Amino acid sequence: GNYFLAMSLCDDAAAVLESASDTLVAQRGLLYVNGNRINIYMDCGDFLNALRIADQCCEDSEAIGVSDQHVESRLNQAYCKIQLGDLASAIRVLKSTVRITRFLGDRSRESMAQALLGLAYGLVHCTDEGIAVTKDALASALSRGDHRSELFAQIALYVNYQRIGRWSEARYHSQQALAVSKSQNMALVEAEARLLIAEVNMRDRLFDDALHQSERAASVAIRLGARHIEIRAALAHAAISLKQGRHEEAAAICTGAKASALNLGMKPLLWSAVSLGIESGIGVSTAELLTLIEGIEELRSQLRDSGVDEALLENEEYLTIYEFAVKQLAEEDPSRAVEFVEAVGWPGLEGVIR
Numbered sequence: 001g002n003y004f005l006a007m008s009l010c011d012d013a014a015a016v017l018e019s020a021s022d023t024l025v026a027q028r029g030l031l032y033v034n035g036n037r038i039n040i041y042m043d044c045g046d047f048l049n050a051l052r053i054a055d056q057c058c059e060d061s062e063a064i065g066v067s068d069q070h071v072e073s074r075l076n077q078a079y080c081k082i083q084l085g086d087l088a089s090a091i092r093v094l095k096s097t098v099r100i101t102r103f104l105g106d107r108s109r110e111s112m113a114q115a116l117l118g119l120a121y122g123l124v125h126c127t128d129e130g131i132a133v134t135k136d137a138l139a140s141a142l143s144r145g146d147h148r149s150e151l152f153a154q155i156a157l158y159v160n161y162q163r164i165g166r167w168s169e170a171r172y173h174s175q176q177a178l179a180v181s182k183s184q185n186m187a188l189v190e191a192e193a194r195l196l197i198a199e200v201n202m203r204d205r206l207f208d209d210a211l212h213q214s215e216r217a218a219s220v221a222i223r224l225g226a227r228h229i230e231i232r233a234a235l236a237h238a239a240i241s242l243k244q245g246r247h248e249e250a251a252a253i254c255t256g257a258k259a260s261a262l263n264l265g266m267k268p269l270l271w272s273a274v275s276l277g278i279e280s281g282i283g284v285s286t287a288e289l290l291t292l293i294e295g296i297e298e299l300r301s302q303l304r305d306s307g308v309d310e311a312l313l314e315n316e317e318y319l320t321i322y323e324f325a326v327k328q329l330a331e332e333d334p335s336r337a338v339e340f341v342e343a344v345g346w347p348g349l350e351g352v353i354r
Contacts, residue, residue, distance in 0.1 A: 003040050003043070003044050003225055006036075006040050007037065007040055010033050010034075010036050010037050010040070013029075013033045014030060014033050014034075017029040017030050017033065018030075024064065027060065027064050028064065028066055030060070031057055031060060031061050031066055031069040032069065034053050034056070034057050035057065035069060035072060035073070035076075037053055038050045038053050038054050038057070038073075038076050041053070042076070042079070042080065042083075043188060043224070043225075043226060044224075044225045044226060044227060045226055045227035045228030045229070045230075045231075045264055045266075046227075046264065047080040047083045047084050047228070047264070047265070047266065048080075048084070048264070048265045050076065050080050051076075051077060051080035051081065051084065054073050054076040054077045054080060055077065057069065057073040057076075058070060058073040058074060058077060061073055067104055067106075068106070068109075070100075071097060071100060071101055071104070071106060071109045071113075072109070074093055074094075074096075074097045074100070074113075075097065075109065075112055075113060075116065077090075077093055078090045078093045078094045078097065078113075078116050078120070079116060081093065082116065082119060082120055082123070083228065083266060083268075084265060084266060084267060084268075085266070085267035085268045085271075085295075085299065086299075087120050087123055087124055087299060087302075087303065088299065088302035088303045088305070088306045088308065089302070090116075090120045091117065091120050091121070091124075091303075091306060091308060092306055094113050094116050094117040094120060095117065097109075097113040098110060098113045098114055098117065101113055107140060107144065107146075108144065108146050108148075108149060110140070111137045111140045111141045111144075111146055111149035111153070112137070112148060112149045112152065114133050114134065114136055114137035114140075114149075114153075115134055115137040115138070115141075115149050115152040115153040115155075115156050116152060116156070117130075117133050117134075118130045118131070118133045118134030118137060118153065118156035118157070118160065119134070119152065119155065119156035119159055121133065121160070122134075122156060122159035122160035122162075122163055123159060123268075124303055124308060124310045124311070124312055125163050125310065125311035125312065125314045125315065126308060126309060126310065126311070127160045127161075127163050127164050130156065130159070130160040131157065131160045131161075134153050134156040134157050134160065135153075135157070137149055137152075137153040137156075138150060138153035138154070138157065141153055147180055147183075147184050150180055151177060151180045151181055151184070151186070151189055154173045154174075154176045154177040154180060155173070155177050155189075155192065155193070155196070157169070157173040158170050158173040158174045158177065158196050161173065162196075162199070162200075163314070163315075167200060167203060167204075170196075170200055171197070171200045173196075174193060174196035174197045174199075174200055175197065177189070177192075177193040177196065178190060178193035178194065178196075178197060181193050187220055187224060188220070188221075188224060188226050188229060190220070191216070191217040191220040191221055191226070191229050191233070192217070192229060192232070194213040194214070194216050194217040195213065195214060195217045195229070195232050195233060195236055197213050198210040198211075198213035198214045198217070198236050198240075199236065201213065202236075202239060202240055202243060205243075207240055207243065207244055210236070210240050211237065211240050213236075214233050214236035214237050214240065215233075215237070217229060217232070217233040217236070218230060218233035218234065218237070221233055227260060227264060228264060228266060228269070230260070231257050231260050231261055231264075231266070231269050231273075232269065234253050234256065234257045234260075235253070235254070235257050235269070235272055235273060235276060237253055238250040238253040238254050238257065238276050238280070239276060241253065242276065242279055242280055247280050247281050248280075250276065250279075250280040251277060251280035251281055251282050254273050254274075254276045254277035254280055254282060255277065255282065257269070257272075257273040258270060258273035258274060258277065261273055267295055270292070271292060271295075271296065271317060271318060271321065272317050274292060274321060275316075275317035275318065275320040275321050276317070278320055278321065278324050279320060284324065286325065286328045286329060286332065289321060289324060289325040289328065290325060292321055293321060293322060293325060293344075296312060296318055296321070296322075297344070299312065300312050300313075313344075313346045313348070319346075319348065322344065322346070322349055323349065323352050325340065326340060326341060326349055326352040326353055327352060330352075330353050334353070337353050338353060341353060
């Protein structure tokens, strides 16, 4: 969790390489140094800076023909884009990465690309595609003892099954993710797995168990400085509080999580925080709601332009934001509410203004 020390060591290594007389050796070495920098940024939740370096590594590795680091950079790009909510771009990157890894015969990174692709599909509710590609990733990973790909495939399958309400399968894959992450001493991913289990427990009204898992995840996140996981744990706590009728407590947590998500540029966490805040009784101006919705609509448009049959508004959190906006628009100007619903084109919103 000492990210400052880790980054300082990367800086020292870069300084040595930059003074090397062999330019090609220096360039190749810097790819690996920057790969470590990316991992450091991702671990602490700074996906904006991680993506910036991953973009550069992708270009540099292609220029000097270092295929393994080129593929790794693409995987890092895609993972950052998923975390930041740029799912259309992530899907495009991952589709091409699957083709590249297949051509190179890099089965490990092919499985990882498939697992991340399945995760991205699940997040946009393309679950048929998501489950199919992730099952391929999992089967390949298990056959080779590839724990990294296996772990992300388990998480991706959880997301896909959760999206379609198959909670027994979701619970199974969350438990598998926890078991693999613990066996591999991957503390951050173990914390994420605990949050998946917390969600299942909350759905089953096992609130004490859910809170226990979210608190354990929060403890790890705080200890290791993983701000993104800390936000997720806070939102899990808020959701549990809300289910138990502690609206003021949930609202306070959501307010802090919203500010943190904004600071990290993580739109999906921002949307979740606002949605839970609305359910907790936090007022949101129409202007702010429409700005948030503009971001979701932009993502929907990008997905459709990419040929992805998205169903983002099946996400209850996102739909809550839209419904709240429709209600406020209807109070202010009913004609604007009608225009809004027609522009969005989501049938479930029509009943809100009737």
